[in-house]
Amino acid sequence: MGHHQLDALDRKILRMIAEDARIPFLEVARACNVSGAAIHQRIQKLTNIGVLKGSRFIIDPESIGYDTCAYVGINLKNPEKFDVAVEALKEIPEVVECHYTTGDYDLFIKIFAINNHHLLDIIHEKLQPLGLSRSETIISFGSAFTRQLPMSDKG
Numbered sequence: 721m722g723h724h725q726l727d728a729l730d731r732k733i734l735r736m737i738a739e740d741a742r743i744p745f746l747e748v749a750r751a752c753n754v755s756g757a758a759i760h761q762r763i764q765k766l767t768n769i770g771v772l773k774g775s776r777f778i779i780d781p782e783s784i785g786y787d788t789c790a791y792v793g794i795n796l797k798n799p800e801k802f803d804v805a806v807e808a809l810k811e812i813p814e815v816v817e818c819h820y821t822t823g824d825y826d827l828f829i830k831i832f833a834i835n836n837h838h839l840l841d842i843i844h845e846k847l848q849p850l851g852l853s854r855s856e857t858i859i860s861f862g863s864a865f866t867r868q869l870p871m872s873d874k875g
Contacts, residue, residue, distance in 0.1 A: 724769050724770075726771070729752055729762065730771075731871050731872070732752055733759065733762055734766070734771070734871045735871040736748050736751060737763075737775075741775045745759045745760060745763070781832045785834055786814075787833075787834065787835055788832070788833040788834065788835055788838065788839050789830070789832055789833075789860040789862075789863075790839055790857050790859045791828065791829070791830055791831075791858045792830075792831060792843070792847065792855050792857045792858075793821075793824060793825035793827075793828050793856040793858075794825055794829065794847070794852055795824075795852065795853045795854045796827070796850070796852060796853060797851045797853045798851060799826050801851065802820070802827070805826075805827065806818060806827070808850050809827075809850070812842065812846050812847075814831050814833055814838075814842055814846075816830050816832060818830075824856075825856075836859075839857070839859075
């Protein structure tokens with residue numbers, strides 16, 4: 721994936737919408753001293769080149785009954801079957817992230833479960849059939865913070 725040259729206006733727009741994705745484009749335009757149409761064009765450009773990956777509402781898992789968050793390091797019996805395993809993981813709704821990694825694991829995933837019993841069911845009934853040679857589960861007690869990358873003035 722290539723790096724993109726962003727000018728000062730792009731960076732200012734990105735800072736503002738990263739802070740509040742629902743900010744009206746006209747408010748961004750006023751803050752940037754440009755027209756609303758210019759902001760729309762910049763947002764479209766940033767989306768088209770892959771700098772922006774869309775916008776979405778974030779559901780708090782605990783508020784809908786998913787009290788257990790776990791990270792699972794996975795080793796596959798046949799690592800050459802990464803793609804098959806990843807496609808199968810996409811079909812497990814509780815798996816919300818999947819990463820190819822270096823180090824001890826072939827894949828590293830993030831799971832939300834209703835409770836520890838549900839997590840155990842996911843591991844035994846949904847993950848083990850994917851051809852795991854072994855896995856290691858780390859339960860999260862809670863997130864200290866999550867954030868966007870900061871948008872510097874330079875770049």
